[in-house]
Amino acid sequence: MKTAVLRFLVRWYQASDQPLPPWLDRAVRNTPELAAIRDEEAQLTSFLRSPAPVPGVMASPFLKSKVLHTLARDSADSERSLTARWVLPSAAVAATLALGLLLASTWLSRTAPPPGTPSSSSLATLTPPPAESQSVAIAQRIPAAWANPLDQEIAGVVADAEGAIRFLASAFLPSEALSRRPDRSTSG
Numbered sequence: 758m759k760t761a762v763l764r765f766l767v768r769w770y771q772a773s774d775q776p777l778p779p780w781l782d783r784a785v786r787n788t789p790e791l792a793a794i795r796d797e798e799a800q801l802t803s804f805l806r807s808p809a810p811v812p813g814v815m816a817s818p819f820l821k822s823k824v825l826h827t828l829a830r831d832s833a834d835s836e837r838s839l840t841a842r843w844v845l846p847s848a849a850v851a852a853t854l855a856l857g858l859l860l861a862s863t864w865l866s867r868t869a870p871p872p873g874t875p876s877s878s879s880l881a882t883l884t885p886p887p888a889e890s891q892s893v894a895i896a897q898r899i900p901a902a903w904a905n906p907l908d909q910e911i912a913g914v915v916a917d918a919e920g921a922i923r924f925l926a927s928a929f930l931p932s933e934a935l936s937r938r939p940d941r942s943t944s945g
Contacts, residue, residue, distance in 0.1 A: 764794055771798035 763784055770777050777785065777795075785791040817823075 760788070760790070763788070763791055767791055767794050768798055771795065771802060774802075 766781055767785060785795050
């Protein structure tokens with residue numbers, strides 16, 4: 758573990774161009790592994806600081822034409838993609854407007870029923886639907902002592918809340934406040 762930390766510190770000092778502190782320099786002189794790391798880092802730093810070698814390879818005489826052809830092709834592709842970006846939204850807007858006009862024309866072309874024909878609400882009062890008679894029969898079979906489960910649940914929640922209020926009052930309020938009951942009037 759100690760050697761790993763020392764290796765990290767040697768690399769850090771070499772990369773930051775700061776001299777090694779005396780204690781780290783002594784550790785590097787005493788440990789051959791750390792000395793090798795210091796030498797590798799120094800060699801890498803000197804290599805990176807040296808000027809870049811001039812390449813001995815000549816550029817192809819066709820390089821300029823290839824680059825210009827690629828640039829021309831890319832600009833043509835970008836113009837086509839720009840056109841394609843506007844076609845789809847424009848088509849969607851046109852389709853939405855056409856659908857809206859179709860719905861409006863259908864709505865406005867409806868004809869009112871001739872006077873004298875009974876409306877659907879008057880037919881409903883003449884003949885009750887059969888489902889209503891079934892629901893009445895089911896309601897008559899419910900026992901009188903039946904309690905709504907939701908009412909029971911609400912009563913339980915209220916009881917829990919009152920218990921929590923009593924606990925908080927006993928824990929945080931002075932003892933004379935416990936003798937008073939909170940006023941539950943809703944006027945105010």
